[in-house]
Amino acid sequence: MSYNFFLFNFFSKKVFKNSFANNNFSFYVKRRHPLDVAVSLSDLKKDLILRKLNSLEIKKKAEIFSYFEKDLQLSLISLMKDNEVADLLNLMNLIDSADIYREIDDERKDNIKSLIINTKVRDLIDISSYEEEDTGSIMSLDYVYVINDINVKQAINLLRIKAKDKENINEIYVLNKNKKILGIISLKDLLLATPNTNISKLIDYDKQIITAKETDSKEETALKLSKYDVNSIPVVDSNNRMIGVVTNEEAIEVVEDELTEDFLKNASIENIEGNISKASFLTLYKKRVFWLIVLVFGNIFSGAGIAFFEDVLARNIALVFFLPLLIDSAGNAGSQSSTLMIRALATGDVEFKDLGKMFVKEIFVSIGLGLSMAFAVSFIGYYRGGMEIAFVVSSTMILIVTIGSLIGFTLPFLLSKLKLDPATASGPLITTLADSLGL
Numbered sequence: 001m002s003y004n005f006f007l008f009n010f011f012s013k014k015v016f017k018n019s020f021a022n023n024n025f026s027f028y029v030k031r032r033h034p035l036d037v038a039v040s041l042s043d044l045k046k047d048l049i050l051r052k053l054n055s056l057e058i059k060k061k062a063e064i065f066s067y068f069e070k071d072l073q074l075s076l077i078s079l080m081k082d083n084e085v086a087d088l089l090n091l092m093n094l095i096d097s098a099d100i101y102r103e104i105d106d107e108r109k110d111n112i113k114s115l116i117i118n119t120k121v122r123d124l125i126d127i128s129s130y131e132e133e134d135t136g137s138i139m140s141l142d143y144v145y146v147i148n149d150i151n152v153k154q155a156i157n158l159l160r161i162k163a164k165d166k167e168n169i170n171e172i173y174v175l176n177k178n179k180k181i182l183g184i185i186s187l188k189d190l191l192l193a194t195p196n197t198n199i200s201k202l203i204d205y206d207k208q209i210i211t212a213k214e215t216d217s218k219e220e221t222a223l224k225l226s227k228y229d230v231n232s233i234p235v236v237d238s239n240n241r242m243i244g245v246v247t248n249e250e251a252i253e254v255v256e257d258e259l260t261e262d263f264l265k266n267a268s269i270e271n272i273e274g275n276i277s278k279a280s281f282l283t284l285y286k287k288r289v290f291w292l293i294v295l296v297f298g299n300i301f302s303g304a305g306i307a308f309f310e311d312v313l314a315r316n317i318a319l320v321f322f323l324p325l326l327i328d329s330a331g332n333a334g335s336q337s338s339t340l341m342i343r344a345l346a347t348g349d350v351e352f353k354d355l356g357k358m359f360v361k362e363i364f365v366s367i368g369l370g371l372s373m374a375f376a377v378s379f380i381g382y383y384r385g386g387m388e389i390a391f392v393v394s395s396t397m398i399l400i401v402t403i404g405s406l407i408g409f410t411l412p413f414l415l416s417k418l419k420l421d422p423a424t425a426s427g428p429l430i431t432t433l434a435d436s437l438g439l
Helices: 002-021 025-030 034-041 046-054 058-065 070-077 082-091 094-103 106-115 118-128 152-165 187-192 218-227 248-265 281-308 310-315 317-347 352-385 387-417 427-438
Strands: 144-147 171-175 181-186 232-236 242-247
Touching: 034 046, 034 058, 046 058, 046 070, 058 082, 070 094, 082 094, 082 106, 094 118, 144 152, 152 187, 171 187, 181 187, 181 232, 218 232, 218 242, 218 248, 242 248, 317 352, 317 387, 317 427, 352 387, 387 427
Parallel strands: 144 171
Antiparallel strands: 171 181, 232 242
16 A cells, blocks of 8 residues: 555656646646645745746635645745735635734734735634634634524525525524524525424524634534534634634644644654654754653653662662563553543543542552563563562562552643643653652
8 A cells, every 4th residue: 555655656746747847737736636736836945836826826826825834834925925915815714814814924914904805804803813722713704694583485595695605504503683592403404494484493492502612722612523423513702692613624623733732742742833844953853852851850760769779689680680671561551541541631531520530440450450460570580580589570560550550640630630731741751750650
């Protein structure tokens, strides 16, 4: 499979290069998805990327531009005129354009704002004003609603007008005159109802309406979509008035970003924006050095533990053989526990109130693991130093696995309670703590 992918990638790049040589770039673009074109263009110099983009119609240019990495988008915008930037933002998805607009230099914003079409300016400014972690920053204004005092025929006529500019009309929100949500009806229900039926009679008032506040964290909202198995969640302001929706498409991007961030933290690496292949030496260095230095000092405690017991180790030299085994076992058990808890906290499967009940369960699980590992290592202990060494090593294994597991289990909970990211309780950090205590 990897060989086929290599061939596909090789021939795709060859076709792409040939399209440049033959001046057939526009022909190439017509036959490729905008994402594929964006990926191919990303390898070129920025001035050449702009030349190629400028050879296309503005709509196609905006489609391709939306698939570039954010760093590349901002670099290209710095080389473009204000009217060119405004043309792109006019045609791009509102969330994508707001994301870019938020990063543009303040001195350029006012001029670019004046060049954006009036119907989009207010929405663009509203979305870009939210903090990047807020649900408001990822909500879409691309939704359909009707007021509750009209009938089915009037609602369908209204949809015919509104549907032209909307991607999703399968879910129709029924609001009162204050824009508060009364219910959600499907397009199917609307089409099957008799024309003179009042729209409010189609609402299932027993069904709970799942909403998200504009200031809720976008991760929480993404989890709600998954938890309640819905296609979209309406977003409300502080007065419970509907102001937008978050769809599965936006939620998937949030989850992907969060998983990437947690994955890096699990290796004690700070989050890296954009494509790692294009990150500079200094960026990669800075993202990794802090935690490595912290862990160096953490490992000093392990060295101090060995130094403290060096007389005991000298008298029982057979124990030295088991030091790496015991230390690694504690770290491995702790990493397993922390990974399980980080995942459970991230998905909402467990909360801080579950700590007590799960802590008791973890004690029994970790003791069971310790006993199993102690049984396995006891034979090696007996072979290396007799019954006394076998007993010491087995007893230590039970204690060290139990302690390591409980550290790995507890730390993500405590970080969550302190409003810190549980993923900070990464594998290397847990391993270092468990190693030090194990010694």
